Amino acid sequence: MTHVIFGGAGFIGSNLAGRLHSSGQRCIVFDDMSLGSQNNINFLDDADVVLGDINNGSDIEKLTSKLETSNAKDIKVWHLAANSDIVRGVNDSKVDFVKTFLTTQSILRFMQKNNFTKLYFSSTSAVYGDKGESLIAETSENLHPISNYGAYKLASEAIISAAREDFLDDVVIFRFPNVVGTPATHGVILDFIRKLQITPDELVVLGDGSQQKSYIHVKDLITAMLLCASKDHNERLPIFNIGNIDEGTTVRQIAESVVRHVSPDALIKYGSEPRGWKGDIPKFYYDVSKMRNLGWSPRYTSHQAVSKTISEILNNDEN
């Protein structure tokens, strides 16, 4: 098997590439290095890294030429390329359109052209929209995203569904909420650490701190994704929620934890809104029983995942 990983130099992609590489499997990483970085994938041979824009035909040709000697049936395509910076997409919907949606369309064209039929796609819990206090399962009704990020991920799922009818044989769609760990490029933990490094005496928090979410550590996420991809599924379009199994942790707890590690005397200043930004979902309950039924369990709780990530980021900063 050869694994082609779009967005493979990014946060989740590089963790996936690392895991596959250390188990002796061939990985080819394609990335535009806008959020990804060469540093994240130094373990790969240069020949297995393609720098380019997925939406650019001649860049994709560079990738195709590396795969010419492989049997099309032995190619697994992982699509982890997206604008993962949700707040950026709130301010400019074009970012999500180009980086989250058009990339999906371009990858589908690339696959069809080369007779590649196995696709693993990282979607998001944001496709569900704001479900209030109800438990969110893969079969939830009324998927009405409230952010551009969620909308373009749902749009991506829709065209993957049509492609499944047309030429794809194996598809798995992963929907995950907040993933933490390193090398993170954005997110609340990194945000708080960076803010405190600039102004060590105070931490200004967007929203009132009550937003409660479950956080999964990237190591647990990769284990779940690889488990899903290794199984035969008897559904036309298998979709898996992947998230932690606890009720999560609040922004307030994260803020306090970061302050404790970085600048214990800092004052935390909260906003008045229950949302951090337009499109933020204050609180949600995620049903991951389908994933657990495959035999998967996370190693870290939400709280442990956050603490571990704070240490990982601070240790990286010291290097």
Add this chain to the structure above:
Amino acid sequence: MTHVIFGGAGFIGSNLAGRLHSSGQRCIVFDDMSLGSQNNINFLDDADVVLGDINNGSDIEKLTSKLETSNAKDIKVWHLAANSDIVRGVNDSKVDFVKTFLTTQSILRFMQKNNFTKLYFSSTSAVYGDKGESLIAETSENLHPISNYGAYKLASEAIISAAREDFLDDVVIFRFPNVVGTPATHGVILDFIRKLQITPDELVVLGDGSQQKSYIHVKDLITAMLLCASKDHNERLPIFNIGNIDEGTTVRQIAESVVRHVSPDALIKYGSEPRGWKGDIPKFYYDVSKMRNLGWSPRYTSHQAVSKTISEILNNDEN
């Protein structure tokens, strides 16, 4: 109120414009005349017709300049522009991408820029995918379209959902299956009539004729859409299935009906597959109780709608 109708010179759009116009309301039609036609909207003043491409900024400017004297709150936008020719989208996914999806994105940008907040969007039953024999309600789970047309309509719904959070105040999404009537530009009835006009002695049918669908006459559809748009809905994103209330009619019945009217001695030759084409849904049951609860009832059964359409097309041909 001023009604801006994108795709207003097409089959459904021109019927909507006609109904609104005859009730004395102002309509401005924007159409690229690729499927629409000036003939369909001769009742409008030339000044109220804008010929252009929705995805072209300077064409949209022509529309904006016509609306400058109106209060933004008094504008209702109807988005009926799409590649309605599903089979064409099967052969070239780019058609649906540009005409069905990018048009939605361009209309949302146009609305945001001009502070227009009322949007009525024609989606499709194809967003549901193949649901087998189960009853399809607006709240059905697992919307996995199997055609590009359905996928790009679902993608459109997704970005409308995000825009609802951002700047839209009133939205209604209509999901309808097969609509018949005139001035139809495509579809099984027109297809059969054209085929028989060319080869009067035989009619070759795609599929085995068992495909059973409900057909709604465009006059009934317009009544339903206007009723929906006139109501206050207490949902964030109201979605209505609009379709007939009977079990529908089969392709075999339609073929026999057309033959009877056009060329009674013709031999009908059926294919062997239960589907007419890839992405065709052979049979489905559509729950329109939500629409009926608003007090709407169709005037014509599926069978009557088909017969009426055959007569309408043949009468038009004679004119």
